[in-house]
Amino acid sequence: MKPNLTYTYEVAPGEYVTVTLEQQKLLDTEWNPTRESAQAFLNRHDTGLLDKAAEDAQDIWLREREDVLERFVAELRKATGDGSKKRQSGLKPAWYNDNSHEGAIFSHLTKWKRGEKVDPDSGAHPLVHAAWRMMAIACRESGNYPNPNEVR
Numbered sequence: 001m002k003p004n005l006t007y008t009y010e011v012a013p014g015e016y017v018t019v020t021l022e023q024q025k026l027l028d029t030e031w032n033p034t035r036e037s038a039q040a041f042l043n044r045h046d047t048g049l050l051d052k053a054a055e056d057a058q059d060i061w062l063r064e065r066e067d068v069l070e071r072f073v074a075e076l077r078k079a080t081g082d083g084s085k086k087r088q089s090g091l092k093p094a095w096y097n098d099n100s101h102e103g104a105i106f107s108h109l110t111k112w113k114r115g116e117k118v119d120p121d122s123g124a125h126p127l128v129h130a131a132w133r134m135m136a137i138a139c140r141e142s143g144n145y146p147n148p149n150e151v152r
Contacts, residue, residue: 015037015038017038017039017042026042027041027042075124075125075128076128076131076132076135078119078122078123078124078128079119079122079124079128079129079132080132081122082119082121082122082124083095083132095136095145096136096139096140096145096146098136101133101134101136101137102133102137104129104130104133105130105133105134108126108127108129108130108133109126109127109130111126112125112126112127112130
């Protein structure tokens, strides 16, 4: 849920300012509307509270990005671990040499469309496996794969 860090505050009939809760408290306790406008008062006090609100909002969205990436990585680890076991046993080639990614994407999509929610080998959702295969293709096509001579 997106936090409401700023909002429009009616300081007088027809006069609105966008303020933080801290600025509203300042207006409510220290502002004299007969001496100056609310915006002039806030400018004069130069509290920096709007800058703080913007920083807080940035931190919230940074935490959201980190949270979603951690969740995605946790799911991708399931598919990666399963594939790694199969590659180590010789059942699959290295991911960057594997030409079955595209077909596997459709296989995993079909499993999902038929109601499968958990891959029996990995415990991952079939769409996680499809996403993994898509990422493998994207990495290969963008050149983001290891030099085979450097891989153990």
